[in-house]
Each structure stands twice: as C-alpha cells, then as structure tokens.
Amino acid sequence: MNHLVENLKQIQNEIPKETILVAVSKTKPVEEIQILFDAGQLDFGENKVQELVEKQPVLSKEIRWHLIGHLQKNKVKYIAPFVHLIHSVDSEDLLKEINKQALKQERIILCLLQIKIADEDSKFGMEQEEAQRILATYETNFPFVKIVGLMGMATFTEDENQIRNEFRRLKIFYEKLKTTHGFTTLSMGMSDDYKIALEEGSNMVRVGSKIFGARNYN
Numbered sequence: 001m002n003h004l005v006e007n008l009k010q011i012q013n014e015i016p017k018e019t020i021l022v023a024v025s026k027t028k029p030v031e032e033i034q035i036l037f038d039a040g041q042l043d044f045g046e047n048k049v050q051e052l053v054e055k056q057p058v059l060s061k062e063i064r065w066h067l068i069g070h071l072q073k074n075k076v077k078y079i080a081p082f083v084h085l086i087h088s089v090d091s092e093d094l095l096k097e098i099n100k101q102a103l104k105q106e107r108i109i110l111c112l113l114q115i116k117i118a119d120e121d122s123k124f125g126m127e128q129e130e131a132q133r134i135l136a137t138y139e140t141n142f143p144f145v146k147i148v149g150l151m152g153m154a155t156f157t158e159d160e161n162q163i164r165n166e167f168r169r170l171k172i173f174y175e176k177l178k179t180t181h182g183f184t185t186l187s188m189g190m191s192d193d194y195k196i197a198l199e200e201g202s203n204m205v206r207v208g209s210k211i212f213g214a215r216n217y218n
Contacts, residue, residue, distance in 0.1 A: 004032055005039045007211045015198060015205060022066050024190070024208030030055050032212060037063060043084070045206050049075040056082055068151075068206055070124050073097040080105050087151040087187050087206075090114045090124045092134050095142055102144035111147050112187055115173065117166040118155040125152065128173055135181055149185030149204075150174050154193055163193050167200035174201075 008023065015021060022045040025033050033044055037060055046052040047069030056065060064084035071088050079086075080101035089095055089111045102109040113134065116125030126134075131150070138147060152170040154163040167188050174186045189197025189205040197205060 002035055002039075004035050004211065007213075008036055008039060008041055011207055011210060014195070016203075018203065019198065020185075020204040022068070022187075022204060022206045023211050024068065024206050025055070025212065026051060026069075026208065028212050030058055033059060033063075036211070045087075045208075049078050052083075053078050066206075076101045077104075080109065081107075083109060085110045085112065085148070085185075087112045088114045088124065089147075090126050092130075095134065095138060095145055099142035099145045108144050108146050111145055112149050112151040112185060113147060114151045114153075115170055117152040117170050119162075120155055131173075132177075135177065147181065147183075149183040149187065150177075151187040153190070154188070154197075156192075160196060163196050164200060167193075167197050167202065171201040 011021060020043055022043045023036055023041050024045040026047045033055065042062060043064045043066060045066040045068040049067065052065060052067060065082060066085045066087060067079055067083055068087045071086060071094060073094055076097045086098065086109065098109055098111060113131045114125040115131060116127060135147065138145065150170060150173065154166045157163065170188060171186065174183060177183055185204050186202050187204040187206065188200070188202035191207050191210040194205040194207055
C-alpha cells in the first residue's frame, strides 16, 4: 500500500467516525491528492488561493475543497464557484465580499468564523465579541453566506496545557452559540495538536504533514 494511504488510514483510525478529516495538501502535487482521493478521502484543505485554483480543475469534481489559510478579499472571486468551506473568515468585510461573490455564482457559500485563541500576533482571527455581533445580523445582511461553525488555531508551543485551554475556551464559546445559530462544525487541531483538539471537542481536524510528510517550499 502507498505510504500516503497508510498514513491516511492511521489518522482515520485515531479519530472518531463522525469527525471530518481535512487532508491539508498545500505545496503537494495533484498526483498525491489523487492517490488519497482514490483511497476514499474527499476533504482537502489549501492555504493559498492560487494553489487551490490550479489544483481544482484537474481533479475530481467530487472533492470538497476547504480554504484554511488567511483569505484576502480580492481573491474570493477565484474560489467562489467551487469552494466547499471557508475556514478563515476573520472580519465582517471579508464576509461581505464572500456574500457578493456567492450571489454572482448563485450559490450559498459555507463559512466558519475564525476566532483568535492563540497568544501569537501572527495568528489571524476575531475576538468573541465581534463574532457575536456579526452572527446577530449576518443572515439578513449576507443571505448567500451560511456560517456553520467556528475555527481556531492554538499557540505553537510545547505547553500542552496552554493548547488544551485555548481549545477548551473555543469549545465553550461554540457550545454557547451552537443551538441559536445551528452550528455543526468546530474546526480545531492540526498535525501537531489534533489529538488534544479531539479530546477538547473538535469535530473537524486539519492534518497535513502527518499524512503527506514534510512540506516542500522550494
């Protein structure tokens, strides 16, 4: 069996059946994505719009593409025709642009609000108060967007307690909003911390290097 498929199966065995595994394929060739798709993996995540736009047309239309990296407003139009879920909505301005492009495509685009839970300045995301303000009116203001949950990235640290506490805070916030807004998705956890995220209630994990191996940034 191909080593990629072995890695995939290993991760699948470690996560609950109802948890969605997003295989993060950034910097990886379409041939490797194809191998995993043939093994039954449907959800793939990309950080950069350009890479996503290059890969999408040459692979199966059944693939569910997730945009998980920071998204600039001027790039939304390129992914609006096909993106399955945008994880990284970190401002109302971005939501407004997604709604505008979704209207042009005559489709509703699924989104997650990215909440800032890490101590690092380099991580994007909005504060809880801003998220609540947006959620109060977005269905009226942005009818072509459906917010289905929250996403968060923990601090890059060896301190498991800190990571756990950050995920736990997001889970509590998610539970607070879940019933009112019909949330289904809490996207927490990447290759280094997905096991902690699962223990803290994540139901969608974004795993790249544990499946594909080290990144190729050449």
